[in-house]
Amino acid sequence: MRILYVVHGYKPAFRIGGPILSVSAAAESLVRKGHQVTVFTTNSNMDQDLDVPADCPVDVHGVEVWYFRRKDLIQQYLPFVPYLSKSIGFLYCPRMKAELARQVPRVDVVHTHLPFIYPTYVAAQAAFRFNKPLLYHQRGVLTPQNLQFRSLKKRLYLEAIEKPLLRRAATLIALTATEQESYRRLGLRNPCRIIPNGIWPEQYRQEEIGPQRLDISASARVILFMGRLHPTKECDKLIQAFCQARHRLGECVLVVAGPDEFGLIKEYREIVRRHGAEDQVLFPGMVTGELKTNLLARADLFCLPSRSEGFSMALLEALASATPVLISPGCHFPEVEAAGAGKIVPTRVDCLADALVDLLSDGQRLRHMGEAGLCLVRHTYSWDHITDQLLDVYRQSIEAARAPARRPGNSSFLCTRNRCD
Secondary structure, three states: OEEEEEOOOOOOOHHHOHHHHHHHHHHHHHHHOOOEEEEEEEOEEOOEEOOOOOOOEEEEOOEEEEEEOOEOHHHHHOOOOOOOOOOOOOOEOOOHHHHHHHHHHHOOEEEEOOOOOHHHHHHHHHHHHOOOOEEEEOOOOOOHHHHOOOHHHHHHHHHHHHHHHHHHOOEEEEOOHHHHHHHHHOOOOOOEEEOOOOEOHHHOOOOOOOOOOOOOOOOOEEEEEEOOOOHHHOHHHHHHHHHHHHHHHOOEEEEEEOOOOOOOHHHHHHHHHHOOOOOOEEEEEOOOHHHHHHHHHHOOEEEEOOOOOOOOHHHHHHHHOOOOEEEOHHHOOOHHHHOOOEEEOOOOHHHHHHHHHHHHOOHHHHHHHHHHHHHHHHHHOEHHHHHHHHHHHHHHHHHHHHHHHHOOOOHHHHHHHHHHO
8 A cells, every 4th residue: 555644744853742753653664564655744843944855755764754845934925024933833845735746646545644734735635636535633633622722823724724625534533532523523524533643662661771861869759741841731730739749749859851842941940949849840851762761661650731632642652661640631541540550630730739649659559550551552552553443444545435436327436537547
């Protein structure tokens, strides 16, 4: 099968967050299963540009990746307007449209991975033009909670541009039941499949290896937040909860790791300063490689009090590291409690503080939770299992697109196919 992925960023654009891990892992898993995957993406790494060959194919672990140069249209045509954006933006790539016209006729299916961006718009139009089934992934962006963030701009674009694409998609992909419901709230009745993100559990360790690089005492209990520092992640409430509970927790450290996408570190440090907890809250920035793997294994508890998540890769990484988790209902992952791998509490400071004390007071309970989490990801969320589900959806969408050709008297469809051939 020949599959075209169209996504806002691709590794090594790790500042963008979890989708970079999940999309690249899915693509590589599909290649291992004998399929041909091409990725059309941008050179965006949030507020940076990747140092990669642009507008040409690059082999990235067996996947053919095209990194197209992005252009900021506002800065190009209105250079006197201050650059105030704190998002990846529209990601206009001048060379992408022409290359899609050459590549899309050769593929079996087109799979886009994010709303509200130029690559999704132009790839969807190419899929429709060449009669290729379009698979549409929203990755949490269309949930009511996320649509409230910069709501006016999103609502206008949604009605004018995005919904017409969505209505013509062969299959809508949801990471969770909440995402599936968000499609239905928009009035969409297309076929929809729930397929979560996956993980390679064998790439994570359950014990820290090597020297400790964050100067954390061996006897201290570690609470870890790992992810983009974004207002919807509600990390400020976790910091407040930790500062309130720290005297009940004994020797403990909160590590807040991730790129500061919205300039929130100053606010977070001020919260810590007011509580006099500067020596107990660490801000190492974005962590990668051995430091990241060690932190996940070293943590006694992983916390994600997010207001709304698509399907957190950091959460899967924590579970694969046998680290128990404390999450919010907005993470949309009830399987955590059902498996005994963690606890779900409301995103309120008092609830978070009480949960921290409750969980960290029982080491044996934490160990059992960690073992349950590792078992959960090994049996349910391995990429081998998840990509089999993707392939099933691709095959169904391709068959559905071809089905009209088998109906007697459908000459208009046959003519369309002949023109594409």
